[in-house]
Amino acid sequence: MTRRAQEWFDEYSESHRKPTNKLLHWICVPVIVLSVIGLLWALPVPSVFRAVSPFLNWGTLVAAVAVLYYFTMSINLGVGMLLSMLVLTWLVYLLDQLAVPLWVSCVALFVVAWIGQFIGHAVEGKRPSFFKDVQFLMIGPLWLLAHVYRRAGIPFWSGPITPRNADQSQSPD
Numbered sequence: 457m458t459r460r461a462q463e464w465f466d467e468y469s470e471s472h473r474k475p476t477n478k479l480l481h482w483i484c485v486p487v488i489v490l491s492v493i494g495l496l497w498a499l500p501v502p503s504v505f506r507a508v509s510p511f512l513n514w515g516t517l518v519a520a521v522a523v524l525y526y527f528t529m530s531i532n533l534g535v536g537m538l539l540s541m542l543v544l545t546w547l548v549y550l551l552d553q554l555a556v557p558l559w560v561s562c563v564a565l566f567v568v569a570w571i572g573q574f575i576g577h578a579v580e581g582k583r584p585s586f587f588k589d590v591q592f593l594m595i596g597p598l599w600l601l602a603h604v605y606r607r608a609g610i611p612f613w614s615g616p617i618t619p620r621n622a623d624q625s626q627s628p629d
Contacts, residue, residue: 461529461612464595465602471582472599480576485596486544487569493519493541494548494562511549519545526598532612536601 472478497515505512519541527534552558577584585592605612 461533461598461602464529464591465599468585468592468595468599471577471580471585474576474580477576477580480572480579481596482600484569484572484576485600486540487565488573489541489597490544490547491562491566491569493544494551494558495566497548497552498557498559498562511545515548516545522594525594529598530612532610533598533601533605536605537598540597540601 472481493515495515496518497513499514501513523534523538523541526537548558548562551561554561573584585595602612604610
């Protein structure tokens with residue numbers, strides 16, 4: 457059975473209630489996503505990838521698969537995650553232009569951001585959600601975006617997409 461996005465958000469929220477932990481997540485989750493894209497971007501790719509586009513690499517492919525996953529949860533949130541991934545990918549491209557190797561920058565960002573995450577959970581007094589289910593690593597960025605949508609009054613369907621509900625839209629809360 458596929459879980460509804462709101463069910464994921466509700467469970468994720470259980471270990472993300474204290475303001476300090478929330479603030480650290482707003483800072484660290486996007487940095488972790490950026491660093492993962494960057495680390496994958498830095499991996500060697502087949503020459504056929506480069507022949508197609510300099511932007512076709514393991515980082516952009518994994519980001520595209522992640523966006524497809526988000527679209528299965530909510531079309532509106534999928535659009536927002538597509539835009540977010542495009543921005544993060546552009547930032548990785550800029551990091552790749554620096555004199556410091558991309559993988560070095562991304563490892564440093566990854567480590568610092570995860571330290572921030574664990575500090576937040578120490579303050580919260582609860583273990584990170586992904587210890588219970590690794591899918592929460594994918595839910596964290598979507599949880600942040602859903603919060604932005606709620607604040608902006610943007611509705612989203614928070615269930616699995618099926619032929620019967622594909623045209624529905626629902627605002628959570």
